Amino acid sequence: MPEGQLCNKQPIQSEAELNALLSDTGGKKYYDEMKALEVDSDKLWKTIQNTCRSRIRTWLEICAHCGMCAESCFLYLVDNKDPRQVPAYKIQSTLGTIIKKKGRVDNQFMHMAMETAWAKCTCCNRCGMYCPHGIDMGIMFSYLRGLLYQQGFVPWELKIGAGMHRVYKAQMDVTDEDFVETFEWILEEYEDDYPDLKVPVDQQGADILYTVNAREVKHYPEDLAEAAILFHLAGENWTIASSGWEQTSLAMFAGDWEACRMQVEHVYAAMHRLQPKTMVGTECGHAHRATVVEGPYWAGYKDGQPPVECLHYVEWLAGALRDGKLTIDPAKRIREKVTLQDSCNYVRNHGLKNATREIMSHIVEPGFFIEMDPKKEHNFCCGGGGGFNGIGLYRARRNQALKKKRDQISDTGAGLVVAPCHNCWDAIRDLEEEYSLGIKWTFLKPLIIDMLLVPDEVLQEKPRQ
Amino acid sequence: MYVFLTGFMFWLSLTVFCLGVIVRTFLYWKGLSWSLDRVAYRAYPLAGFQGALNSVWKWLLPFGTQGWRKQPLMTVFFFGFHIGAIAVPLFLLAHNLILQEKLGFSLATLDQSAADVLTWIVLICALFLVLRRIALPEVRILTTWYDYLILALAVAPFLTGLLARYELGGSSFWLPAHILSGEILLMAIPFTKLSHAFLFFASRAQLGMDYGIKRGGLKGTKMAW
Numbered sequence: 036m037p038e039g040q041l042c043n044k045q046p047i048q049s050e051a052e053l054n055a056l057l058s059d060t061g062g063k064k065y066y067d068e069m070k071a072l073e074v075d076s077d078k079l080w081k082t083i084q085n086t087c088r089s090r091i092r093t094w095l096e097i098c099a100h101c102g103m104c105a106e107s108c109f110l111y112l113v114d115n116k117d118p119r120q121v122p123a124y125k126i127q128s129t130l131g132t133i134i135k136k137k138g139r140v141d142n143q144f145m146h147m148a149m150e151t152a153w154a155k156c157t158c159c160n161r162c163g164m165y166c167p168h169g170i171d172m173g174i175m176f177s178y179l180r181g182l183l184y185q186q187g188f189v190p191w192e193l194k195i196g197a198g199m200h201r202v203y204k205a206q207m208d209v210t211d212e213d214f215v216e217t218f219e220w221i222l223e224e225y226e227d228d229y230p231d232l233k234v235p236v237d238q239q240g241a242d243i244l245y246t247v248n249a250r251e252v253k254h255y256p257e258d259l260a261e262a263a264i265l266f267h268l269a270g271e272n273w274t275i276a277s278s279g280w281e282q283t284s285l286a287m288f289a290g291d292w293e294a295c296r297m298q299v300e301h302v303y304a305a306m307h308r309l310q311p312k313t314m315v316g317t318e319c320g321h322a323h324r325a326t327v328v329e330g331p332y333w334a335g336y337k338d339g340q341p342p343v344e345c346l347h348y349v350e351w352l353a354g355a356l357r358d359g360k361l362t363i364d365p366a367k368r369i370r371e372k373v374t375l376q377d378s379c380n381y382v383r384n385h386g387l388k389n390a391t392r393e394i395m396s397h398i399v400e401p402g403f404f405i406e407m408d409p410k411k412e413h414n415f416c417c418g419g420g421g422g423f424n425g426i427g428l429y430r431a432r433r434n435q436a437l438k439k440k441r442d443q444i445s446d447t448g449a450g451l452v453v454a455p456c457h458n459c460w461d462a463i464r465d466l467e468e469e470y471s472l473g474i475k476w477t478f479l480k481p482l483i484i485d486m487l488l489v490p491d492e493v494l495q496e497k498p499r500q
Numbered sequence: 501m502y503v504f505l506t507g508f509m510f511w512l513s514l515t516v517f518c519l520g521v522i523v524r525t526f527l528y529w530k531g532l533s534w535s536l537d538r539v540a541y542r543a544y545p546l547a548g549f550q551g552a553l554n555s556v557w558k559w560l561l562p563f564g565t566q567g568w569r570k571q572p573l574m575t576v577f578f579f580g581f582h583i584g585a586i587a588v589p590l591f592l593l594a595h596n597l598i599l600q601e602k603l604g605f606s607l608a609t610l611d612q613s614a615a616d617v618l619t620w621i622v623l624i625c626a627l628f629l630v631l632r633r634i635a636l637p638e639v640r641i642l643t644t645w646y647d648y649l650i651l652a653l654a655v656a657p658f659l660t661g662l663l664a665r666y667e668l669g670g671s672s673f674w675l676p677a678h679i680l681s682g683e684i685l686l687m688a689i690p691f692t693k694l695s696h697a698f699l700f701f702a703s704r705a706q707l708g709m710d711y712g713i714k715r716g717g718l719k720g721t722k723m724a725w
């Protein structure tokens with residue numbers, strides 16, 4: 036069964052393989068090789084027989100073909116209501132057909148399925164909320180991604196992303212040393228403003244174990260510093276783990292379930308080793324979903340719970356404001372129209388709609404917070420979720436997908452968008468670049484730091500004993 | 501013919517229906533997997549039950565969910581069809597007389613004129629559902645001959661029942677046709693897309709448990725369907 040050097044059914048196992056894939060700019064050779072990649076139908080069908088149980092089979096069977104899911108899908112709406120974007124059609128014509136044909140599908144079909152799974156669905160799970168039968172096509176697309184990954188039909192960037200997790204236990208080539216050194220180095224940059232600012236590493240039994248997104252280490256180290264400053268100002272007993280610090284999972288977007296398990300077990304090992312009271316993750320949606328919501332299942336925990344209580348950053352922040360650990364200067368509250376992006380991965384998929392609104396009530400002067408329509412668990416995907424942001428092959432489609440969020444934001448009239456999720460933040464940045472709304476967008480950390488009432492003694496160095 | 505339809509065929513269709521429903525419901529629940537579905541069903545039975553109840557109940561209410569409210573015309577015709585399709589077979593006086601005779605019990609009965617109205621509503625709504633399939637591109641693309649067959653199977657007992665009731669062309673043809681189409685429908689329910697008659701509850705309950713346990717229920721968030 037012919038397979039390419041770069042595009043094949045084997046997951047990335049080494050740094051050399053990863054570098055070979057990375058050196059293929061834009062995945063040109065990778066996608067060329069994909070054109071000749073054969074489908075291992077026996078393996079595909081065997082996998083389906085072993086893993087496709089009554090939930091998905093019933094969903095595919097009882098779908099009434101009523102089309103009520105159509106309008107729930109932002110990709111249908113932004114694509115001039117092209118019927119081929121109806122969620123039920125998309126899943127029936129891909130996963131439904133693979134099952135009907137018992138895995139006997141060809142290369143051309145798999146190309147179509149790959150495009151459908153990654154460019155026509157962001158696994159935002161909104162359609163499942165609008166189907167009378169409770170058919171969640173996002174879940175089925177996630178399952179389909181796993182089948183496609185197994186067969187080697189996965190976008191180049193996500194094969195790399197999953198490989199990064201396998202090699203570095205992070206979504207980027209950031210080592211444990213890089214992480215700790217970057218954290219320590221960036222805090223030195225802030226020591227004039229916050230003399231006692233330190234990052235405790237591998238402290239046993241801390242109240243908070245803080246986990247991050249590797250791209251903060253690689254591209255946005257100030258985010259690490261901001262987290263440290265807020266923990267410091269709140270007087271938290273916190274720590275980072277020198278290994279097992281990466282919360283994200285591009286493997287989840289890729290459908291590489293084995294890498295998902297490896298990644299999350301690595302983070303859980305840090306929890307077991309350091310025994311913190313809680314884990315707090317950074318402002319990232321999919322990272323939270325991977326490590327907190329889905330991760331326990333990948334790791335085989337029957338109760339579906341991670342080893343210690345895990346909070347999204349917005350939960351910790353809402354609590355810190357509620358408990359008075361952090362106090363907003365009333366004079367600095369936002370007095371311009373501001374809106375809030377609800378991330379699918381922790382609002383629709385973990386029910387955290389109230390935490391962000393509690394934060395907004397602290398930081399925005401009454402009357403200036405304008406909700407998007409729809410909002411909370413009914414909000415639309417940012418346009419770049421599920422890995423869509425990062426796939427060059429589908430860039431034009433992704434840019435088109437941003438239109439829904441663009442319209443939602445512009446309908447609020449807000450000039451500032453609070454986006455406590457890396458994916459959403461990127462998508463909103465890109466939509467501003469693409470469509471020039473004239474908006475600003477921000478995570479919560481930098482916003483909060485500029486608004487806090489900070490006691491003078493915190494800003495002065497403690498005398499050495 | 502009449503004796504055959506109300507004797508052997510009655511018992512056969514009822515047995516196939518009941519066994520089919522029981523076996524398929526059992527297989528559905530047996531097929532759920534905490535690890536593959538990634539929902540800790542057994543670990544949180546109460547949260548799961550509450551989520552399931554919320555999910556089923558809200559969708560049983562006309563305009564009870566955002567989905568229903570977004571498409572009011574569809575909602576009216578959908579409920580018009582389903583309310584009649586369930587109430588008339590269960591509560592028609594003639595059906596309950598047979599039930600009493602065959603099984604020794606009967607249910608509450610509908611006034612004849614109410615049954616007539618409900619049956620007409622079923623037929624009108626079914627016609628709307630067909631027209632909707634033809635008219636809307638987002639429904640047309642999903643529609644296959646099988647969807648029309650399912651609708652025909654579901655509507656046949658109502659159409660023949662009404663024709664028998666009005667004795668159009670004499671009831672000697674329409675009454676047996678009505679009984680036969682009803683029995684075919686009963687036997688088709690467990691093994692076709694019509695299985696949604698009971699698997700609706702299973703599927704809705706499953707997603708409700710997912711939300712009740714994993715997707716926010718344990719965080720104290722009640723899903724706003």
